[in-house]
Amino acid sequence: xxxxxxxxxxxxxxxxxxxxxxxxxxxxxxxxxxxxxxxxxxxxxxxxxxxxxxxxxxxxxxxxxxxxxxxxxxxxxxxxxxxxxxxxxxxxxxxxxxxxxxxxxxxxxxxxxxxxxxxxxxxxxxxxxxxxxxxxxxxxxxxxxxxxxxxxxxxxxxxxxxxxxxxxxxxxxxxxxxxxxxxxxxxxxxxxxxxxxxxxxxxxxxxxxxxxxxxxxxxxxxxxxxxx
Numbered sequence: 001x002x003x004x005x006x007x008x009x010x011x012x013x014x015x016x017x018x019x020x021x022x023x024x025x026x027x028x029x030x031x032x033x034x035x036x037x038x039x040x041x042x043x044x045x046x047x048x049x050x051x052x053x054x055x056x057x058x059x060x061x062x063x064x065x066x067x068x069x070x071x072x073x074x075x076x077x078x079x080x081x082x083x084x085x086x087x088x089x090x091x092x093x094x095x096x097x098x099x100x101x102x103x104x105x106x107x108x109x110x111x112x113x114x115x116x117x118x119x120x121x122x123x124x125x126x127x128x129x130x131x132x133x134x135x136x137x138x139x140x141x142x143x144x145x146x147x148x149x150x151x152x153x154x155x156x157x158x159x160x161x162x163x164x165x166x167x168x169x170x171x172x173x174x175x176x177x178x179x180x181x182x183x184x185x186x187x188x189x190x191x192x193x194x195x196x197x198x199x200x201x202x203x204x205x206x207x208x209x210x211x212x213x214x215x216x217x218x219x220x221x222x223x224x225x226x227x228x
Contacts, residue, residue, distance in 0.1 A: 015203040032219065057087060070139065092137060096123060102130070105135060139197075152179025202217045
């Protein structure tokens with residue numbers, strides 16, 4: 001995974017057809033996505049229950065790009081090895097999910113995977129500063145985590161700008177998760193984001209029978225972001 005700041009579109013399979021993950025993943029990759037974003041929720045840290053390591057392992061052979069695993073779970077540490085073994089390329093944990101985020105990030109890096117840190121809308125950018133040198137990605141939640149299809153929280157744009165200034169020339173991606181559309185993509189890209197997670201923004205209106213709609217949605221988000 002060579003580092004660059006080009007805009008990357010990472011469709012969230014939370015919005016895909018659960019009965020056809022393999023075909024859905026092949027469709028979005030064929031239609032130009034850069035990463036595949038996997039939202040893992042435990043029904044405890046967030047009010048929803050989605051996937052575990054077994055599902056990640058099952059879909060891994062279908063992913064040719066980057067498997068971006070976002071752990072919305074608490075505790076995190078007992079499950080890091082399982083998600084690493086399941087094939088994640090990036091493992092992202094929430095700063096709010098436990099008292100020892102430094103140790104969590106160390107554990108992720110010890111598996112040889114890229115380490116991400118996610119922050120909720122109510123968490124300030126300063127929470128990232130103490131662990132800046134342990135992360136490869138910071139994920140800014142622009143909705144409250146737990147469900148897809150929520151509206152973008154515009155107050156997070158200033159947070160993105162602050163993080164971009166803090167990061168400087170470090171090779172750290174700024175990922176945005178929540179409410180990404182062709183209307184919001186340029187706002188976050190202009191503030192400094194380079195990885196855009198989109199669930200309904202990519203999958204809406206399409207299917208494995210109509211994959212060209214996925215391509216149109218991905219292209220529209222990318223074009224809007226790159227024009228910012």
